[in-house]
Amino acid sequence: MVKSMTGFGRAEANQGAYKILVEMKSVNHRFCEFNIRMPKQFLVLEEKIKKAVGSYLQRGRVEMFITVEGQNIHEHSLDVDWQLLSAYIDVLHKVKDKHQISGSIDINDILKLENVFTIREAQTGLEEIEKVLLEQVRLATEQLVSMRTLEGEQLKEDIFVHLTYIESMARELQQFAPTVVEAYRKRLEKKMKDFLDSQIDEQRIMAEAAIFADRADINEELKRIHSHLGQFTQSLHSREPVGRKLDFLVQELNREVNTIGSKANDAKIANLVVEMKACLEKIKEQVQNIE
Known part of the structure; x- marks a missing residue:
């Protein structure tokens, strides 16, 4: 929960x-x-x-x-340090006699003496x-x-909406990614035709296309994204506190999406990456408040 x-x-x-x-x-x-x-x-x-x-x-x-x-609720008691009080009074009398100070010792003066009277509070x-x-x-x-708990359920529902959107974009990437390599091969073939006046080196085109396909391959990243999304969904149904685990999964998802973005050689893929990152940012904000 x-x-x-x-x-x-x-x-x-x-x-x-x-x-x-x-x-x-x-x-x-x-x-x-x-x-x-x-x-x-x-x-x-x-x-x-x-x-x-x-x-x-x-x-x-x-x-x-x-x-x-x-x-x-409280009982108060007053403690008097009689020994200290006597010492104070003896000193006061000595000061009076030594310096010939007139007047008597006032009770108000005695009450101001430090550490003589202590108020104790008993519960x-x-x-x-x-x-x-x-x-x-x-x-x-x-x-x-x-x-x-109530707010947690609302957070979960909101996160599920974003997870579903990310899942749909990941599937779209999986279907669209192979066409990028074919489109690159056709662009390369056209350029070579224009440059070499119809003399095409098929082996060179295939080699270049293979290098591009390897460099732009995002299948591994998509597999990990699907795996992380599955763990995320499973964790949201757990009865144990999952906030820290969800925070980790958001970081991992973000890392895979960033890797796809760095490999992107197509405007559509780049746009999907931007959308996925926006969804992940919203999920991250929600996860920060999950126990």
Whole structure:
């Protein structure tokens, strides 16, 4: 089943005390890559989230946005480094006495002292939140995969149209190619007639025509094109990710068509080559977005 690498998924859970929203989108990428944005207190779940999403996807860059809102999700506590605070106050008194500074030590000054007070945030109900969050990740991922599958089917249909067109042009080349050699032989014969005043060297004409036929022979290239097209069609019906294989086959098809173009000694063949390359370029654009 051909899947696109472009998709979007969204899932939301409202548990009363808290609300979880998961949004994710994916675009084409050579490998499978994740970029997850979520509250820092839930970063401990990042690897579990990647594993859950990765079980559905093989390729693509995935961006996820996770928000968790609600009350009583966090408990805050205040830690005081009493030893450091005492040291600060002792030093302040010594500075006052030594330099005869008047005034008392203000509580606001104490609160500004570095590293004395630390606010700690403890998360409550992590197991329950984790279960709901991972469930929303799963639902959002399935929605994203559904969209990727739908777009993949559209890509496949479009590619089949271009493959059929290339196949028809390859058959036309196969039927037309032999006539090019015969046309060359006749042109050569006419030129020799005009130049040699009707005295024709048949052996020379046959030799020249044989050299031309060997140089312009495109049968091997056409065989490989038909083979690649068959593999391409077979791959499009596979249930495994085939994006990389299709990308390779497009390159191989393009190479064979370029070789035919370099051998072309006929305007019609040259035109067919241009048309085939245009189709391959369109297929290449579509393949770039296939998983």
